[in-house]
Amino acid sequence: MSSARWFTLIGALFALACAVSGALYFASRSADFGAHALAVGGIGEVRHLDRLLSEQVLAARFGLSNQYDPLTATELELVRAEGELHGSVGAVATTPDVDRALRALDRALAERRSALEHFKAENSVLKNSLRYLPTAGEEVAAELAANGKAALARDVNVLVRATLVYNLIGDQSTRDAHFAATERVRAERAELTGSAASDIDLLLAHARVIGERLPSVDGWLKQAANEDLSDRLASLENLYQTRFSESAARANRYRQVLYAWSLLLVLAVALAGLQLKKLYAGLERRVAERTVELERARDALWGEMQLARRIQEALVPREPQLRGCDVAASMRSAAQVGGDYYDVIHTKTHEWILIGDVSGHGVPAGLVMMMCQTAVRTALERDPELLPDRLLVLVNAVLTENIRQLGEDKYMTITALRRDASGSIWFAGAHQDLFVYRADSGVVETFETAGLWLGLRPDAEGAFELRELKLGVRDVLVLHTDGVTEAMRDGALFDTTGMRRILAGAKDKTAGEVLDALLHALDGFDLDDDATLVVIRQLEAAPKNTRPSTTPPPATPRPTAP
Amino acid sequence: MKLERLGVVALACTLAACSETKSSAPRAEQRAGAAPTAASREPLEALPDVPPLDPKIVALGRRLFHERRLSADGSIACANCHDLQRGGVDGQVRSTGVGGKQGAVNAPTVYNAALNFVQFWDGRAATLEEQIGFPVTNPAEMATSFEHVLAFLKADPGYASAFAAAFPNGVTEANARRALADFERTLLTRDSPFDRFLAGDEHALAPEARAGYETFKSVGCVACHQGRNVGGNMFQRFGVLGDYFKDRGNVTEADYGRFNVTHNEADRFVFRVPSLRNVARTAPYFHDGSAATLAQAVQVMARYQLGRKLSDDQVRSIIAFLQSLSGELARAGEKG
Numbered sequence: 001m002s003s004a005r006w007f008t009l010i011g012a013l014f015a016l017a018c019a020v021s022g023a024l025y026f027a028s029r030s031a032d033f034g035a036h037a038l039a040v041g042g043i044g045e046v047r048h049l050d051r052l053l054s055e056q057v058l059a060a061r062f063g064l065s066n067q068y069d070p071l072t073a074t075e076l077e078l079v080r081a082e083g084e085l086h087g088s089v090g091a092v093a094t095t096p097d098v099d100r101a102l103r104a105l106d107r108a109l110a111e112r113r114s115a116l117e118h119f120k121a122e123n124s125v126l127k128n129s130l131r132y133l134p135t136a137g138e139e140v141a142a143e144l145a146a147n148g149k150a151a152l153a154r155d156v157n158v159l160v161r162a163t164l165v166y167n168l169i170g171d172q173s174t175r176d177a178h179f180a181a182t183e184r185v186r187a188e189r190a191e192l193t194g195s196a197a198s199d200i201d202l203l204l205a206h207a208r209v210i211g212e213r214l215p216s217v218d219g220w221l222k223q224a225a226n227e228d229l230s231d232r233l234a235s236l237e238n239l240y241q242t243r244f245s246e247s248a249a250r251a252n253r254y255r256q257v258l259y260a261w262s263l264l265l266v267l268a269v270a271l272a273g274l275q276l277k278k279l280y281a282g283l284e285r286r287v288a289e290r291t292v293e294l295e296r297a298r299d300a301l302w303g304e305m306q307l308a309r310r311i312q313e314a315l316v317p318r319e320p321q322l323r324g325c326d327v328a329a330s331m332r333s334a335a336q337v338g339g340d341y342y343d344v345i346h347t348k349t350h351e352w353i354l355i356g357d358v359s360g361h362g363v364p365a366g367l368v369m370m371m372c373q374t375a376v377r378t379a380l381e382r383d384p385e386l387l388p389d390r391l392l393v394l395v396n397a398v399l400t401e402n403i404r405q406l407g408e409d410k411y412m413t414i415t416a417l418r419r420d421a422s423g424s425i426w427f428a429g430a431h432q433d434l435f436v437y438r439a440d441s442g443v444v445e446t447f448e449t450a451g452l453w454l455g456l457r458p459d460a461e462g463a464f465e466l467r468e469l470k471l472g473v474r475d476v477l478v479l480h481t482d483g484v485t486e487a488m489r490d491g492a493l494f495d496t497t498g499m500r501r502i503l504a505g506a507k508d509k510t511a512g513e514v515l516d517a518l519l520h521a522l523d524g525f526d527l528d529d530d531a532t533l534v535v536i537r538q539l540e541a542a543p544k545n546t547r548p549s550t551t552p553p554p555a556t557p558r559p560t561a562p
Numbered sequence: 563m564k565l566e567r568l569g570v571v572a573l574a575c576t577l578a579a580c581s582e583t584k585s586s587a588p589r590a591e592q593r594a595g596a597a598p599t600a601a602s603r604e605p606l607e608a609l610p611d612v613p614p615l616d617p618k619i620v621a622l623g624r625r626l627f628h629e630r631r632l633s634a635d636g637s638i639a640c641a642n643c644h645d646l647q648r649g650g651v652d653g654q655v656r657s658t659g660v661g662g663k664q665g666a667v668n669a670p671t672v673y674n675a676a677l678n679f680v681q682f683w684d685g686r687a688a689t690l691e692e693q694i695g696f697p698v699t700n701p702a703e704m705a706t707s708f709e710h711v712l713a714f715l716k717a718d719p720g721y722a723s724a725f726a727a728a729f730p731n732g733v734t735e736a737n738a739r740r741a742l743a744d745f746e747r748t749l750l751t752r753d754s755p756f757d758r759f760l761a762g763d764e765h766a767l768a769p770e771a772r773a774g775y776e777t778f779k780s781v782g783c784v785a786c787h788q789g790r791n792v793g794g795n796m797f798q799r800f801g802v803l804g805d806y807f808k809d810r811g812n813v814t815e816a817d818y819g820r821f822n823v824t825h826n827e828a829d830r831f832v833f834r835v836p837s838l839r840n841v842a843r844t845a846p847y848f849h850d851g852s853a854a855t856l857a858q859a860v861q862v863m864a865r866y867q868l869g870r871k872l873s874d875d876q877v878r879s880i881i882a883f884l885q886s887l888s889g890e891l892a893r894a895g896e897k898g
Contacts, residue, residue, distance in 0.1 A: 066604065066605040066784070066788065067604075067605045067606070067607070067788040067789045067795070068788065068789060068795045068796050069607065069788075069789035069790055069795055071795075072679045072789075072795045072796075075679075076679070114824075114826075117796065117797050118828065120795075120796040120797070121796060121797050121798045121799060121832065124785040124786045124796065124798060125785070125798075125799075125802050127782070127785050128782035128785040128802075128867075128868055128869075129869070131780075131782050131785070132781070132782060132868070132869070132870055136870070202869060202870065202871070205803055205869050206803070206869055209802070209803065209869070
């Protein structure tokens with residue numbers, strides 16, 4: 001299996017392990033003991049309030065409390081606690097039977113609250129009549145006795161006592177006695193008129209209230225203080241505990257599975273580690289093999305580069321000399337050999353200086369350079385009187401054909417300069433600008449070069465313009481390749497400005513010193529390409545009677561300030 | 563606890579229930595929900611302190627309470643019917659809402675309403691927050707909707723910034739209800755003469771008022787009007803020992819009271835027992851506003867609720883006691 005497949009497989013297994021671990025973790029968390037504590041606490045609070053409410057209802061019924069504020073406050077607390085129970089129980093157990101138990105608890109509470117309100121209202125009415133009956137009975141009995149109705153007065157007192165005893169005992173016999181006493185007074189009242197009759201009516205009304213409301217109040221009391229809510233709560237608690245225990249057991253099972261799964265994962269990780277170690281060893285071996293291959297390739301390439309460099313070094317003149325001139329030259333090679341070319345050739349009648357640059361790098365560029373050098377020397381050998389423009393036409397024809405045969409996409413910039421015995425320098429061909437320092441004025445003149453690049457098309461007739469420049473005594477001519485002007489430091493080019501600045505200080509310097517100054521200024525710049533410099537200083541005046549075999553038009557220099 | 567086990571307790575206590583209450587000594591304040599003790603035998607208690615509330619929310623609620631632009635035509639604020647300078651009522655039999663429409667019942671006071679166990683005469687709202695929605699949407703009151711109210715509050719830069727300062731989520735219906743409810747929770751009228759009397763100031767009550775308190779307890783008023791709010795903690799039928807509505811005549815649907823909420827026949831003519839705090843300032847009385855004076859109200863209650871005749875002296879002394887329940891209106895709403 002390839003290493004990519006291994007990695008994919010291990011990644012997929014890791015994702016699967018994470019998913020399974022996550023699912024097991026959440027399943028094992030289903031028994032949330034914090035929420036359980038809340039639910040149990042909530043059930044306990046409802047139970048406590050339920051009991052407290054029952055006690056308070058009984059206290060209100062039997063006169064231990066004369067107001068309903070505590071009762072009402074407990075009722076509202078119970079409603080709150082019961083409402084919160086939905087949340088706390090629901091957070092742990094969400095089964096349908098628990099929901100049903102909660103709804104049953106809701107109904108029990110609603111029924112209890114309704115009974116409580118009826119109890120409060122009825123109990124108040126009962127207590128009012130119980131409070132008033134003895135007072136009213138006493139007043140009515142006294143008034144009746146004063147009016148000679150002692151029998152009725154006695155029956156009124158009997159009614160009051162029977163009613164109070166009925167309130168105390170509440171059984172059937174005391175109830176019968178109460179109604180019998182009421183009927184007796186009601187029967188005797190028929191014989192009365194006036195205020196005595198209305199007073200007895202009032203007394204009978206309160207007796208009736210007590211007779212009717214006592215069972216009613218106790219009925220509501222039984223509902224308001226019954227154990228229905230408590231029973232519902234117990235059912236809910238049992239159900240909840242059962243569901244929670246199931247949930248906890250399930251969570252424990254998942255936890256055990258999680259532990260086993262964790263052990264399995266540890267083993268799997270260990271196995272995966274061993275497999276990865278094997279993979280790593282294989283990878284290391286392959287890296288070592290590839291490294292060897294790369295080193296071989298590098299060495300082969302390096303050999304090629306060395307060859308290119310040797311070609312370049314073999315073709316450029318080691319100590320170029322010109323009559324009556326001080327000459328210094330330098331070629332600095334970049335890391336990757338470029339195609340810089342310069343040459344100084346002496347024929348019978350003229351001296352030639354050539355400078356150029358082949359596009360690209362390496363052996364192909366070196367070959368083109370060699371071809372160019374050979375073509376130039378052959379052409380001059382055959383016709384020493386050639387002018388530079390004609391020379392370049394011939395060289396271009398040869399070079400273009402050879403490049404085509406090589407199958408390389410190459411071209412070459414070149415400027416050919418022919419120095420006549422008279423001191424005139426005729427030049428043609430497109431390369432870098434020529435710089436001439438005029439010793440008598442201190443001005444640095446720039447001569448632009450123009451023409452067709454060699455190797456682009458075979459026929460270059462008329463493509464080169466012949467121009468002339470003259471050097472006075474102590475004038476300095478500098479030729480260069482683009483490696484010099486395109487050298488960079490901190491994002492800035494050395495440029496021709498740098499060259500002119502150095503050249504402007506060339507007044508009393510030898511060609512070597514000018515060259516050294518230029519090279520020193522280049523220190524610290526990065527060379528991405530070969531950098532070639534040729535410095536020619538005119539030492540003595542040329543004889544004035546010598547003329548070239550042909551007389552091309554003079555070139556017009558473009559003077560520039562230093 | 564079984565009823566049978568309380569037989570002995572019942573025997574002991576019935577005598578106490580049947581006797582006229584004599585003591586009026588100040589009592590320790592009873593904690594809500596605490597088990598009954600001897601100290602809780604006093605049927606009335608002093609008003610509690612205003613609970614700790616966010617002042618920004620209370621201030622916003624006060625502003626909303628007085629804001630007429632909450633109503634459909636910009637004419638009615640809560641304060642129109644619940645005038646805080648007049649005891650939290652408008653003194654009308656039935657209040658006038660948007661378009662001159664008349665309400666169905668007499669407007670209850672907002673003072674101490676936070677202590678009522680339910681809101682409205684028929685108890686249809688369990689909380690102040692719930693209560694607030696009814697007058698806003700009632701066609702005979704503010705006749706609007708919370709959509710309209712919220713749109714107005716959001717568009718008004720002053721309210722929008724006040725809500726943003728008071729609540730993290732700015733203008734919402736719940737927050738508007740909460741602000742109004744919290745403001746009402748500050749409307750407790752403490753320091754009434756009766757409260758000072760309960761606190762131990764024997765001279766806080768005039769002799770007639772003190773006698774009235776004893777009468778109030780002895781004739782049975784306290785059976786329903788009890789607790790810290792002197793009422794407001796239970797329902798009761800209007801007409802226990804006499805048929806009030808038959809005698810008054812012209813029964814309307816509003817007279818059905820709690821029945822309109824529960825549709826339980828036992829709840830017909832049942833109302834929340836009103837608080838008697840500041841009752842001297844909140845005429846006319848009853849859900850129908852039929853009693854113009856306290857004397858009329860006391861006599862109607864004696865006849866139809868207590869089933870007894872009260873002498874003029876008893877009525878006068880009860881009124882003197884009721885007047886001692888008037889607390890400090892100006893200070894109510896300051897806290898919070």
